Each structure stands twice: as C-alpha cells, then as structure tokens.
Amino acid sequence: MKTTITLIIVLFSVSLLHAQELLKPKMELKIDSIGNANIKVSMTMNANQWQMWSQNYGNNPALLKRNIEKEMPGYFMDDFKLEKNDMDRSFSFTFKAYGVCEVNKRGTWIVSTEQKNPDLTKLTEHKYMMVSTDMANGMQETSIIEFPESARNIKETKDAFDKTQFEFEMKEMRSGINWFLWIGILLAAAGGGWGAFISIAGKQPKNAQPF
Amino acid sequence: MNKKLLFPLLLLGAGIVFIVISFLNLGGGSGGLDIKIQKSSLIMPAAHKVYSNSQALNGQYYLFKALITNNGNKTLEKVTMKYRVPGYIEWTELGTLGRMIPGQSAVVACYPTFDQKITEKTTESIEKAEIVVEWAGASESDFLEESFSFKILNRNDFAYTNIPANEIMSWGDMFDNSPLIACFVTPNDPIVKYYTQVVQEKVMKGESSSVSGTPEAAVQFLLSLYEATRMSHMVYSSTKAVPQSLDDVSTLIQHVRLPREVISGNTGLCIELSTLYASVLSSVGLNPVIFFVPGHAYPGVKVNGQYYAIESTGIGGEGLGGIASAEDAFKAGMKNLEEFVKAMQAGDPRYSLVDINEVNAVGITSMNLDDNDFLRKKVDDIAMNFLPGQQGNVNVSAPTARGGGSGIGGDNSNRASGTLTFSTPSGWQTYHSPVPEMPILTTQVVSPDQSVSISVFDIPANSSQNAMQLVSQYFSQNGMQLEFQINGGRVTGNTYYPAYGTATKWIARIAPVQGGYRFIAVGSDSRYYDQYSGTINTVYKSIK
Numbered sequence: 001m002k003t004t005i006t007l008i009i010v011l012f013s014v015s016l017l018h019a020q021e022l023l024k025p026k027m028e029l030k031i032d033s034i035g036n037a038n039i040k041v042s043m044t045m046n047a048n049q050w051q052m053w054s055q056n057y058g059n060n061p062a063l064l065k066r067n068i069e070k071e072m073p074g075y076f077m078d079d080f081k082l083e084k085n086d087m088d089r090s091f092s093f094t095f096k097a098y099g100v101c102e103v104n105k106r107g108t109w110i111v112s113t114e115q116k117n118p119d120l121t122k123l124t125e126h127k128y129m130m131v132s133t134d135m136a137n138g139m140q141e142t143s144i145i146e147f148p149e150s151a152r153n154i155k156e157t158k159d160a161f162d163k164t165q166f167e168f169e170m171k172e173m174r175s176g177i178n179w180f181l182w183i184g185i186l187l188a189a190a191g192g193g194w195g196a197f198i199s200i201a202g203k204q205p206k207n208a209q210p211f
Numbered sequence: 212m213n214k215k216l217l218f219p220l221l222l223l224g225a226g227i228v229f230i231v232i233s234f235l236n237l238g239g240g241s242g243g244l245d246i247k248i249q250k251s252s253l254i255m256p257a258a259h260k261v262y263s264n265s266q267a268l269n270g271q272y273y274l275f276k277a278l279i280t281n282n283g284n285k286t287l288e289k290v291t292m293k294y295r296v297p298g299y300i301e302w303t304e305l306g307t308l309g310r311m312i313p314g315q316s317a318v319v320a321c322y323p324t325f326d327q328k329i330t331e332k333t334t335e336s337i338e339k340a341e342i343v344v345e346w347a348g349a350s351e352s353d354f355l356e357e358s359f360s361f362k363i364l365n366r367n368d369f370a371y372t373n374i375p376a377n378e379i380m381s382w383g384d385m386f387d388n389s390p391l392i393a394c395f396v397t398p399n400d401p402i403v404k405y406y407t408q409v410v411q412e413k414v415m416k417g418e419s420s421s422v423s424g425t426p427e428a429a430v431q432f433l434l435s436l437y438e439a440t441r442m443s444h445m446v447y448s449s450t451k452a453v454p455q456s457l458d459d460v461s462t463l464i465q466h467v468r469l470p471r472e473v474i475s476g477n478t479g480l481c482i483e484l485s486t487l488y489a490s491v492l493s494s495v496g497l498n499p500v501i502f503f504v505p506g507h508a509y510p511g512v513k514v515n516g517q518y519y520a521i522e523s524t525g526i527g528g529e530g531l532g533g534i535a536s537a538e539d540a541f542k543a544g545m546k547n548l549e550e551f552v553k554a555m556q557a558g559d560p561r562y563s564l565v566d567i568n569e570v571n572a573v574g575i576t577s578m579n580l581d582d583n584d585f586l587r588k589k590v591d592d593i594a595m596n597f598l599p600g601q602q603g604n605v606n607v608s609a610p611t612a613r614g615g616g617s618g619i620g621g622d623n624s625n626r627a628s629g630t631l632t633f634s635t636p637s638g639w640q641t642y643h644s645p646v647p648e649m650p651i652l653t654t655q656v657v658s659p660d661q662s663v664s665i666s667v668f669d670i671p672a673n674s675s676q677n678a679m680q681l682v683s684q685y686f687s688q689n690g691m692q693l694e695f696q697i698n699g700g701r702v703t704g705n706t707y708y709p710a711y712g713t714a715t716k717w718i719a720r721i722a723p724v725q726g727g728y729r730f731i732a733v734g735s736d737s738r739y740y741d742q743y744s745g746t747i748n749t750v751y752k753s754i755k
Binding site for chain 2: 034035036063066070071072073074075076098099102103104105106107180181183184185186187188189190191192193194195198199202
C-alpha cells in the first residue's frame with residue numbers, strides 16, 4: 001500500500017499537463033495468503049489524455065516500469081503487464097508487489113494505507129474501498145483492497161505516525177509437506193519390513209513340514 | 212551376509228539418508244531464506260542527510276534494499292537484518308520482522324546514517340557493505356550473509372545521474388540528480404552566515420529584503436550580492452568534470468566547491484556561484500532558485516510566485532573578457548530567464564529549475580559544516596575590498612512584475628555569451644534535438660539530398676578534450692564509434708556505424724561558449740566525402 005498515490009501520479013503525470021477534467025483511475029489491490037499483492041490499475045481517458053499518455057508511456061512500457069520502480073522504492077515488483085485498448089482509450093496495468101504485508105511479533109498481519117484519515121468504506125467482509133483525491137494533480141483514485149479469504153478480524157488502526165493501517169489475523173499456512181522426510185520414512189519402513197520378513201522366513205527349517 | 216538382505220538394507224539406508232537430509236534442510240543452512248539485493252552504485256557525502264532520510268524524495272536514495280523470502284518450510288521468528296560499512300557505520304539493525312511464514316517475502320530498505328565526518332572526505336574510495344540476516348533459534352553458522360561494494364565519492368563530487376547507462380533516454384535522465392544540488396546550498400554554514408553579515412553590513416548597509424518581502428527588495432539584494440562578488444574581485448573559473456562509469460551507471464561527475472570554498476577561494480564556476488547565491492539568499496530568508504539550462508546554471512529568487520534571475524558569472528575576470536556591471540548581469544539573467552520560460556513552456560526537458568525551499572521541504576538538506584577561524588579571517592580579508600566609493604551602481608529600478616516569470620529584457624552583456632555559429636545553405640532542412648537519446652546534439656542541418664549534414668553539439672564540459680570525451684561516450688552508448696583528432700579549435704574525425712558497416716567523415720570546430728563547449732561538425736558518408744568536399748569546406752569556413 002505504500003505510496004499508491006505515487007504510482008497513480010507516475011502513471012498519469014504527463015497526461016495531466018493537458019487534462020481538462022479530473023482523472024479517475026481505479027486500482028485493485030489483491031493481497032494473497034503470504035502477504036504479497038497483485039495490483040491492477042485501470043482507466044479510460046478522453047482523446048486528448050489518451051494521446052498524451054500513449055506518446056509518453058503507452059508506447060514505452062519500459063519507461064513506465066522504470067519510473068514506477070524508481071518512485072516506489074519500498075516495493076520489489078515484477079510481472080509487469082500493460083494491456084491497451086486503443087478503441088476504448090483504456091488500459092490496464094498489472095504487476096506483482098512483494099512484501100506488502102508484514103507480520104508483527106504477536107503474529108498480527110499489518111498493511112499500511114500510508115495515509116492519515118483516508119476515506120474508507122467497507123464493501124464486504126474482505127473488501128474495502130479507499131478514495132484518495134489529489135487536487136494538485138487533478139485526480140481522484142479509487143482503490144479496492146481485497147484481503148485473502150483466510151483473513152479474520154480485519155480492523156482499522158493507526159500506526160505510530162497516525163497513519164491508518166489494517167490489522168488482521170490469518171491462520172498460518174501449514175508447513176509444506178516435507179517430501180524428504182516422508183520418502184525417507186517410507187523407504188526405511190519398506191527396507192526394514194522386507195529385511196525382517198526375509199530374516200524371519202530364513203529362520204524356518206528347510207525341511208519343515210508343518211502339516 | 213545373506214545376499215537376500217542386500218536390497219532391503221539398501222532401501223533402509225536410503226530411507227535413513229532421506230530422513231537425515233530432511234532434518235538438515237529444516238534446521239540448518241540459511242533456513243530457506245533467500246535474499247535479493249538492489250544497491251546504490253555511489254554515495255555522495257554532500258548528500259549524506261538525504262541517504263539517511265527514508266522520506267526524502269519518497270525514499271529514492273537508499274544504500275540498498277533487500278527482498279527476503281522464506282523459501283523454507285518452517286516459520287521463522289524474529290527475523291532481523293543488520294548491516295555495516297567498515298570504517299563508516301558499525302553494525303546497525305534495520306528492523307525485526309515478527310514472523311516469516313513459508314513463502315512470505317519482506318522488503319527492507321537501508322537508509323544509512325553516516326557520521327558527519329564523511330563531509331571531510333576529500334578522496335573517493337570503494338567501500339564494502341556487509342549484511343547479515345538472523346532469526347530466533349539460528350546459530351551463527353546459519354546466518355545469511357551478503358556483501359557488496361560501492362563507491363563513496365569525495366565531498367565535493369556531484370554525480371549528475373544514478374540511472375544505468377542503458378536506461379538513459381533523455382536529457383532529464385542524464386541530470387536526474389539535479390535536485391541534490393541543494394545539498395551544496397549551505398545557508399547554515401557559519402562561514403556563509405558570517406559572509407552574509409559582512410555583505411549586509413558593508414555592501415548593503417543593512418537590508419530589508421526578507422523583511423519587506425517585495426520583489427524590489429529581493430532584486431536589490433541580488434544586485435548587492437553580485438556587487439559584493441565583483442568588488443572582491445571574484446573570478447569565474449572551471450573545475451574538474453569527468454565522465455565516470457560505476458557498475459552499470461555512466462555519469463558526469465563534477466567537482467563542486469562548497470559556498471565557503473567559493474568565498475575563500477574567491478573563484479567559482481557557474482554552478483558554484485549559483486549555490487553561493489542560493490546559500491546567502493536562503494540565509495536571509497529569501498526563496499532561492501537555481502536555473503539549469505544546457506551547459507549552464509544561474510541563480511535567482513522567487514518572490515510572490517515570480518522568478519528573478521541574475522547572471523552571476525558576469526563577474527568573469529579581466530582575463531576572461533571583462534566584467535559586467537550589476538545592472539547588466541541582472542539584465543542578462545532576466546533575458547536568460549525569458550528564454551528559460553519559453554523553453555519550459557515548450558516542454559524542453561533540458562531546461563529545469565531547482566527551488567531550494569521546495570526540495571528542502573522534501574528532505575534534501577545540506578550537510579553540517581563546522582566553524583573555521585581561518586575562513587572567517589579570509590572573509591575579513593575579502594571584506595577589505597568592500598570600501599565605500601568602490602561600489603558600482605546598484606540602484607537598478609525594480610522589475611515590473613509579469614506573469615510566467617519573464618521580466619526585464621535587455622542586452623545580454625554576459626561575459627560568457629560567446630558562441631559558435633555557421634551559415635546554413637539555402638534549402639537545407641534544420642532539425643532541433645533530432646536524437647532524444649543524445650541530448651547534447653541540439654541541432655542537425657541536412658542538405659536536400661541528405662548527402663551532407665551539419666551537427667551542432669552543446670556539451671557541458673570544461674575543456675575541449677572533456678567535451679569530445681563526452682561526445683564519444685554518447686556515440687558509444689548509441690552503437691557508434693568516434694575517432695577524432697583535436698588541433699586547437701579544429702577537429703577532424705570519423706564516426707563508424709558497426710551495425711551498418713559504414714562511416715561518416717567529418718571536419719569540425721569546437722569552442723567554449725556559455726557554461727560549456729559547442730562543437731559543430733560537417734561531413735558526409737566517407738565513401739562520398741571527396742565528392743562533397745566543396746560543400747563541406749564552404750560550410751566549415753562559415754563556422755565562426
């Protein structure tokens with residue numbers, strides 16, 4: 001969640017020079033069960049904005065990626081994808097951000113909004129909407145924050161700098177299957193059992209006539 | 212041994228081996244932690260307060276940032292990262308992550324707090340940063356260790372960009388660090404404060420610019436400051452500026468003397484005079500601005516949203532073609548400003564400004580400097596020149612406020628306004644900034660049949676050799692190779708295009724112009740050079 005507004009400003013900064021109306025980008029941030037997030041930014045523009053945006057970023061996604069990475073040093077990002085629809089003058093830009101959430105010493109998951117008193121609305125048990133307006137840059141951003149299904153007791157709190165953050169609990173994922181351990185046990189059991197069987201069978205008298 | 216038992220025993224042994232490996236994997240090694248580092252190639256001591264501030268420019272200037280991922284299958288508790296830079300920073304904790312579940316990632320950025328002594332560094336050096344990640348229950352042998360090297364420049368060095376060479380696209384990218392020039396603006400330096408007091412007392416006879424807040428008073432202050440530098444016989448002089456490659460970053464590194472060094476040395480380059488002006492203006496509560504144009508910089512002040520500028524290099528020097536009066540320097544500054552505003556409005560990225568108050572507000576602040584009796588004595592010696600009756604005419608009428616920052620025009624009597632031009636043959640096409648990847652190529656003029664071309668380069672360099680090195684570097688970045696021979700102001704050479712197996716042969720002139728060098732080359736495909744030599748020589752002879 002760090003500097004999401006920055007992301008939006010980077011995405012649209014150049015088109016703003018000629019923007020005649022408020023830009024209204026939409027950002028969807030979907031947090032997964034290990035605290036990473038898949039982020040999708042989308043927007044439809046007017047003809048003038050589209051032309052400016054296409055000239056600067058739309059035709060140069062590498063520059064867009066570089067500027068976003070530069071402006072958002074708190075993230076490690078990858079899987080950048082830009083999809084444009086020239087007919088509708090719209091685009092969607094997706095990427096994955098690592099380490100968006102952290103777990104404190106009490107095992108509580110935390111994700112910061114990096115904003116003081118943001119305009120937050122609870123949509124569902126796991127979905128919140130945040131509206132941020134930046135009049136200086138002429139934009140109103142709507143962010144949808146979606147927590148994982150396994151998140152429980154999601155609540156808004158303040159951090160030490162009075163910025164709003166979300167705290168929630170999440171059942172810790174079970175440790176992955178330790179294949180080495182289980183294969184080892186199986187092999188050892190099979191080998192031991194087989195050996196024992198041969199040993200027992202070998203102790204029987206050769207001429208034994210049980211009946 | 213019974214041969215029948217061989218296979219069962221082998222199975223049993225393999226099982227035991229697998230079990231042992233599984234336990235080693237869980238408890239030993241790096242605990243499944245992986246680390247990925249993104250580092251800064253260089254640190255500028257002058258900007259050490261910026262590096263230590265995670266909020267400065269949105270946290271862009273870090274020493275490194277690390278992505279730690281728990282790729283093991285066990286939750287790690289109290290994961291702590293610490294680092295050190297031997298000789299500069301002792302082991303320092305970067306924070307503790309309460310828990311890291313399998314698959315979880317965390318990003319940790321390092322904003323190093325260097326001791327103030329780093330501002331005394333007068334040589335550059337390669338240093339090593341060491342990083343250790345530890346967690347609850349891990350023994351010392353389990354800790355994850357990483358290290359990387361980086362360069363610490365000397366305190367006067369200013370690197371114009373940190374963007375990797377293969378990412379450079381525009382002029383703006385080449386001068387991406389421009390806001391950091393504010394680190395060289397030192398209004399709190401005791402020597403700058405003392406100098407300001409002396410100028411206020413002896414040149415201005417008291418001043419009210421910061422009190423009244425009017426444009427007239429601010430401009431009067433600018434003029435008086437110029438007059439002070441003129442009366443102290445301060446001269447314009449160049450310093451070292453060399454292109455350097457650090458890892459994948461290629462940048463021009465300029466030696467920028469601090470304002471206290473400009474005062475005590477009584478000499479400065481355009482950027483140094485600009486930082487001196489900005490320091491003094493800031494210390495009296497005005498809002499200083501530094502304007503950057505291709506190959507040059509000059510100072511100004513912002514009052515009530517309007518800009519005023521002065522050509523601080525007008526002091527020149529007797530050996531450099533004369534000294535402009537304060538009035539002329541102001542007129543030249545305002546004329547430059549007018550051009551600046553036009554270029555800015557046209558979206559020319561080569562024209563930019565640094566508003567010192569604005570960048571200070573986002574965390575770009577100057578280094579702390581100690582008082583120095585010797586330097587105070589130097590200021591006293593300089594003040595001996597501030598004698599009554601020696602002052603020039605500083606009673607310039609106040610500027611008329613106009614929108615957009617443009618103001619008074621007039622003759623540009625700037626000392627460094629010398630230039631190099633040529634006559635364009637009729638019918639030839641002119642292209643401005645034809646190659647965005649090569650911002651120093653400001654103009655290209657091509658003959659109607661495209662057989663002969665004239666290229667004009669404006670290069671921010673302090674010698675013709677440096678200028679040509681920079682041109683060569685640009686060509687190299689763009690897949691070309693340059694071969695040249697300088698003979699005074701005349702340069703001859705060839706440009707090779709390995710991708711096409713062709714070459715251009717050219718002849719050129721190079722000369723110092725305002726704040727740098729201009730290089731004008733005329734040539735054609737080497738195979739047809741002789742055929743067009745008449746045209747080429749005619750154009751060459753017109754370069755003056």
